Amino acid sequence: MDAIIPTASMADIAFLLIIFFMVTTxxxxxxxxxxxxxxxxxxxxxxxxxxxxxxxxxxxxxxxFSDGKEVxxxxxxxxxIFLEASRVAHSNPERQFVVxxxxxxRYFLIDELLDNLRRGGVQEVLLLTHGKxxxxxx
Amino acid sequence: xxxxxxxxxVVIPTSSMADIAFLLIIFFMVTTxxxxxxxLEFKLPxxxxxxxxxxxxxxxxxxxxxxxxxxDCKPMRxxxxxxxxxxxxxxxxxxxxxLYTDADAPYSxxxxxxxxxxxxxxxxxxxxxxxxxxxxxxxxxxIELFGVNPFEQTCQ
Numbered sequence: 001m002d003a004i005i006p007t008a009s010m011a012d013i014a015f016l017l018i019i020f021f022m023v024t025t026x027x028x029x030x031x032x033x034x035x036x037x038x039x040x041x042x043x044x045x046x047x048x049x050x051x052x053x054x055x056x057x058x059x060x061x062x063x064x065f066s067d068g069k070e071v072x073x074x075x076x077x078x079x080x081i082f083l084e085a086s087r088v089a090h091s092n093p094e095r096q097f098v099v100x101x102x103x104x105x106r107y108f109l110i111d112e113l114l115d116n117l118r119r120g121g122v123q124e125v126l127l128l129t130h131g132k133x134x135x136x137x138x
Numbered sequence: 139x140x141x142x143x144x145x146x147x148v149v150i151p152t153s154s155m156a157d158i159a160f161l162l163i164i165f166f167m168v169t170t171x172x173x174x175x176x177x178l179e180f181k182l183p184x185x186x187x188x189x190x191x192x193x194x195x196x197x198x199x200x201x202x203x204x205x206x207x208x209x210d211c212k213p214m215r216x217x218x219x220x221x222x223x224x225x226x227x228x229x230x231x232x233x234x235x236x237l238y239t240d241a242d243a244p245y246s247x248x249x250x251x252x253x254x255x256x257x258x259x260x261x262x263x264x265x266x267x268x269x270x271x272x273x274x275x276x277x278x279x280x281i282e283l284f285g286v287n288p289f290e291q292t293c294q
């Protein structure tokens with residue numbers, strides 16, 4: 001009897017994996033690699049939320065913005081965030097803004113950002129964090 | 139005389155199925171990102187002329203540049219804040235809590251305190267309803283109105 005590799009279930013396995021990845025894949029509007037702060041309490045972001053990214057790259061502070069539909073793009077600073085926030089909040093003040101910021105940046109940058117969002121009429125903000133269990137980071 | 143012709147059996151061509159399947163698997167494996175989609179909810183006040191809560195009635199939490207914390211001038215760790223707040227908020231659930239972060243403090247220092255306050259509902263059964271996070275421009279407005287910075291407490 002010839003030695004054969006059993007391949008009858010290969011199609012099942014392959015399609016199972018395809019379905020798994022199709023279901024779990026999320027096409028993010030922002031993929032910036034940011035070292036987020038950690039917290040134990042966490043709420044899920046709203047669908048279609050706007051993203052504001054603040055992080056340091058080679059010593060420079062980079063700001064990015066996404067309206068939740070298009071991929072995030074670099075903007076010049078908090079004033080641009082204010083203009084974008086005003087535009088979005090004018091049409092929907094309930095729209096959530098997700099702040100994705102580096103845990104080590106100085107707080108005055110966050111303060112400035114929150115102030116611009118508030119002036120723009122934004123009410124709902126979510127500070128993006130990594131999960132942390134009672135014993136440490138998860 | 140009828141000629142007998144060999145008829146090929148009807149089959150669905152499946153020889154390339156494995157190629158397509160594995161191509162799709164590799165595509166999804168490469169493009170999948172298990173991203174962070176959770177965080178701490180935060181309500182910004184409406185941009186009006188309302189004044190911040192009176193500091194003497196509120197619990198005042200300050201985060202310093204080295205991430206250390208004082209609560210009403212008493213040095214504390216984030217996990218000790220709820221022990222301090224519990225009796226006060228049990229008496230007055232609407233008591234304002236002011237979270238003031240120094241401009242040079244790291245963002246993670248503010249998040250640690252905010253997380254500790256948000257944990258009250260899950261771990262202690264009470265809620266810190268009235269958290270105020272004044273921004274620098276609000277502080278400036280307050281100073282212009284009243285001539286003092288209520289957030290620069292002098293601790294004895």
